[in-house]
Amino acid sequence: MLKRLKSKSSGILTAADYKKVGFRIVYWIIFFILSVAVLTALTPVLWLFISSFKNAEELTATPYHLFPEAFNFNKLAEVWQMLNFWQYFLNTIIVVVGAVLCSVVFNGLLAYVFAIVKPKGYKIFYGLVMASYMIPALMSIVPLYKQIIDFGLINTYIPLWFMFGANAYYLIMFKNYFESLPKALFEAAEMDRCGKFKAFFKVVIPMSRPIIGVVAIFTMTAAWSDFLLPYLVLNDDSMMTVMVKIYNLQSTMGTVQGFGPDKLLMILTISILPQIVIFALFQKQITGSSAVGAVKE
Amino acid sequence: MKKEKLYDRSSVSYKAKRLFKRNWSGWLLMLPGLLLFLFFVWAPLAQNVILSFNETKGFESVGFNNFDNYIRVFNDPMFTKALANTFKYILWSIIIGFLVPIFLGLLLSEVVHFKPFFRLGIYFPSIVSGIAVVIMWSYLFDPNPGAVLNQLLTALGIPVSQFLSNPSLTIPLIVVTMTWRGAGGTVLVYLSALQNIDNSQYEAARMDGAGALSRVLHVTLPHIMPTIRMLFILQIISVFQVFYEPLVMTSGGPDGASISLLLLSYRYAFESFDAGASAATGVILAVIIIILTVIYLRISMPKKDKVSNKWRRYAEKVKK
Amino acid sequence: MKKWLCAAVAAIVGVVSLLSFGACGKGNGKIKVSIGMWPDPTLTKDVEMYQKWEEAFERDYPQYDIVGDRYEYSADTIMAKATSKQLPTVFQTYFTEPQKLIENGWVADITDQLNELGWLDKMDVDMRAAVSDSAGRCYGVPRDGYGMGLFLNCAMLYDVGVIDKDADGNYKLHDDEGNPLYPTTFDEIREVSERIVESYDNTYGLVILSANNNGGWQFTNMAWNFGCAAMQVRGADGKYKANLNDAGAVKALEWIQDMANDGLIYPDASLTYVDWYSKIGSKNVAMAFCGNDNIMMPVTTFNFNKDDIAFVPMPTGDGQSRYSLYGGTPFVFSSYATEEQIKGALLFLKYMGRSPETDEISVSAIEVGHQTAQAKAMPIIQTIRPWTNAEFLEIANRLDKQYTNVNPYYYADFFDSLEQMKRPEEPYYCQDMYKLLDNAIQNVLSNPGTANCKSLLDTANSQFQSNYLNKL
16 A cells, blocks of 8 residues: 555645655545545445435434445336326437537637637627636526517527527636637638638647637536526426426426325436436546636636 | 729728728637627626616516615515525635635545545546436435434434425535535546646655655645636625525525525525516526625736745755 | 437437427317316326216217316415416416406306306305406306314324223213313413323424415414404504504413423424324324315325314414414416316316216216315215305215215314304415415424524514515
8 A cells, every 4th residue: 555655746735745644544534535425426426326215214213324225226117108208318318418509619719809800899799708707697587488488499408509609608718718829820710711610620620629618617517416407498298307306206206196205306316316327338538628617828 | 002002091981991990800709609609608798787677577677766776676575585695605615616626636636545535536527417417416415313424413312303494404405515516526626636746846845854744735736826817706606506505405494594696586586586686686686796806806906826836946956 | 328318318309399289289179177176196096086077077078179288376486377378277276366367367256157157156255256357257166165173183182191081982071060181271282292202202282384385374373263353454544554463472482482392392493384294194293274175185194093183163362262274275267268168177077076966977077076185084074065055065065974984073063163263364476475474483382492482473473564465
C-alpha cells in the first residue's frame, strides 16, 4: 500500500512530504473522507433497491427492518410490464438527443456569428443575449406557455428541444472558445471561398470538439432532469418523459388503488437500472467529457 | 470591382446594398438562434413585464391595473417567505453545493489508492434522474422515529430528527439532496482542472519552502479559479431554478419554509389562476437576478493574480 | 462512429414523427369520445371492466369511438389542460371544483341533454346544487357522494382495550346498553391515542393530513365540530365574510397542537392524501379521518385486513356540534367537446352503471363493477348514490347487499347518522381556503411548542378575505 505513496511525484503532496508521519496521517484522513463520500453516494441507491422489494406495509412498518421478508423479483418484472416503462425511456432519449443537437447547433452557430463573422448590428443582439444571461426562461412561464399553445406545440417535443437552443450560458462558453481559436484559420477558410455556413461546419465544428463535448454533457444532464416545461407541455401519457411520468405517478398515488409507495419505489429502481447500464457502457466518455469542462487559464 | 464604380458611392441605396452584400450571410446565420431567443426568452420576458401590470383572467389580460399585482404579491405572506427562502437557498447552496465539490475534487486529486473507484463512486448519483432522487430522499427523510435515518441517528447516539418537517432544516436538507446528485459531475470538472496544473509550479513552490497549505492557496486555487468562477455562476443559476425539489419533497412547506419563487410563481398561475401575480413574481425574480449579476460582475472584474505569477516566475527560473 | 450516430438520430426522429402522425391519422369517421376517468393501466382488472363497457357501448352505438384518455383531476393541472384544450370529453373532479370550472368556462352546460334523458329530476338535490350555477343550469353528473368519518383499526383498538369482542370473535363497538365504545369526542380520541402510544413503539393514535389541500379539508370538518358555525359566513350586506379564525377553529387547531406536543399524532408536517392510508396500512397509526368512498384504499394497496376496519361518525369537539363533511365526485364535460360527443359521453355513463336508468344494461354494469371489486378483494360497502328514483335505489341497494363482503355492523352507525350529520363543503374558493389552512396546520405541526394558533388563523383569514372572498 505504501509503495504507491512513495512513488507519488506530482500534486500538492508528494513522496517527499509523505516521509513525514504527519502527512501520512493526513493522507489516510483524505482516504477516509473519500470513503465516506463514496459510501454516502452509493448507500441511498442501495437502500432504494433493497426497499423496493418490500411490501407496502413492510416499508414503513415498525420496528424497522432493513431487508424485505423476501426478494420477489417477479415484482420487478410485474411493475415494469404493467407500466411499459420502455416507452418513457424512449421518450426521454428522444428529448435529450434533440435538446443536445439544438443546443450545440443553435448556440454554436450564434456564438460563431458573434465571435467571428460579426455582421453589422450584431452587437445589439449580443447585448440582448448578455442582458438575459442569467434569467432562466421559465421565469416567464405564463407567456411562454401561452405562446407554446398558440403555436400548437402542446404535446410535442419541439419546444423541449428548441428551448435548449436559446441558452445564453452555453452560447458564451462557445463564444469564448471560438475567440481563442487562431484567426488564421478563418482567414484561410475565407480564402478558400468557403461560404460562412460551410466554414462553420468544415472549420469551426471540427476544431471545437472539446467545447462541444462540454455543452453536450451539460445539456444532456439538464435535459435528462428537465421538469417544469415537459410537465406542462407533455399531456399525453404516451409522450411523457421518465421525469414527468414518475412525478405523475407520485402525485396521483393517493387516488390509484393498488399503487402504493412500494410500487413507486420499484418504479424508481426501474428508472435507475437502464441508466446504470448506459453508464457502465459509456463511463469513459461520460466521465471523460465532463473533464473537458475545466476552464483552462 | 469595376461595376461598383458605376454607382454613386455616397448614395443611400448604394450604401444599403453594400451593407446588405457584406452582411447578409452573417445575418442569415444569426437568424435561427435569434428567433429561438425571441421565442423562448425575450418575448416571454417582455410579455411577462406587461402582464405584471395587467389584470388577468385565465392567461389573458383584461386591462391595465397599475401596481395592483405587485401590491397583492407583496402583501402575501407566502411571497415574503419565498423571497427570504431564495437567499437561504443561495446561502446553503454556496456552503454545501458549491464548496463540497471543490473540497472533494482536491482530495480526489491527491488520493492514489482506488482512485478510479472513488471517481466513479462519487459520480454515480448523477446518473439518477432528478425526480427519482428527490422522491428517494423524501422517503429516507421519514420523520417517524422508527424510520431508517432516525434509526441510524439513534444508533449513533444522535437525537431523532423531524427532517423536512423541521422548518430550519428543510432548505439545508433540500440543498443536500440537490448536492448529492449534482456534486459528482462538478467534482470531475474540478479534478481535471487540478490535473492540468503544471507540476513544475508545485516543485518551484516547494523549493521556495512553501508548506502544503501555502501550495494549495498559492498554486492550486489560483489555477482552478476560472473553473471555480464558472461553476459558481452555474450554481447560482441552478438556485433560481429550484422548483420540483420543494414541490415533491415538501410541497413548499412546512408553511412556506421551503417554497421557492419559481414554485410560488407557478402556484399563482396554475393553482390560483392569477397570471398577473405570477408575472409580477417572475419580474421580481428577474430584477433580483440582474442585481446579483451586477454585483457579481463588479466583484469578479478580471484582476491578474499576482501571487500565481510569482510562482510561475519561479518555475521559469527552475527550468533554466 | 459519427455517421452511425447521425443515422441513428435521424432514424429515431423519423420513427417518432411517423408514429405521431400515424396516431393523428386514426380518424375513422366516428365520433371520438375521450374518457378521462379511464383507469390507470396498472389496474388491469379495472381496465378490463372499462373495456367490457366500451365493447357493449360501441356495439349499440357504432357511430361512436370510445378512447381512454386518463386525466386525474388536480387543482394545479386543470388550468394547463383547459387552456391548451387537452381536456377529455368527460372527466371526474370533486364537488369543490365545478363553480370554478363553470366560472372559467371550461365545462359544458348539459341541462338540456339531461332533461332530454330524463335524468335531471332524478338527481339528488344537494348533489345537483354542487354541479349547478346560480341560475340553476347543470354542468355535471354526480358519480357518488361521501361523508367524512373516522377510520378505525379495530385490531389495535381491541388490543388496547377500547373495544370488545363478542363470542363469535367479531368486534363489539358498543357496550351492552348500546353506547358506543369507540371515540365519539375529540377528547376520547386523545385518550385512545395515549393508550396506543403507550402500547406500541413508534406508533401514533391519529394521522392529520397537512399538504395538497387535504389538511384544510379535514380541518374544516374538525372546526365545525368544535363549534365553528361556518368558515364563510354571509354578512348583513349579503356578502360573504371569511371566518377561519372563529373560536371553534382556533380550538380545533389547538387540539391538533396539543396532540402534536404530546407526540400523539404522526410527526410529519407534509402529509398528502396517500399518507392517511399509508400510515394506517403500515400500522403507524390506529385512526384517520377519511371519506367513506376511500375506505378500501388500505386494503387494496397495503393488504390491510378488511375485517379489521370500522368506520364511525366524526367525533364532536364541543359536545354538541357533530357534522360530517359531505362531498363527492361528479363527472363533468369539456366545453370544447361537441354536443354529439357530450351525448356519447352521457350515454356511456349509462353503460358504466352511473345513470338513474334501470334497464338491463345499467343493472349489469353495476354488477360488473361489484364483481371487479370482489375480484380485487376490496371491501364492498354501501355507496351514497346520486339518484333518487325509487326503482334505481331499490336495485342498487339490493346489489350492494348482495355483493357486500364486510360486516355491515362496523359501518352502521356512520351510515345511520349520515343523513342528519351531513354538511356540504363551504361555498366559495374551497380549495384555496383549504390551501391557506394547510399552511396553518403545517406551521403548528412543525413548531408545536411555539405556534400561536389564533394568529396563524388570523393570517389565513385575512388572506382568504382579501385575495379570494373580496373577488366575489
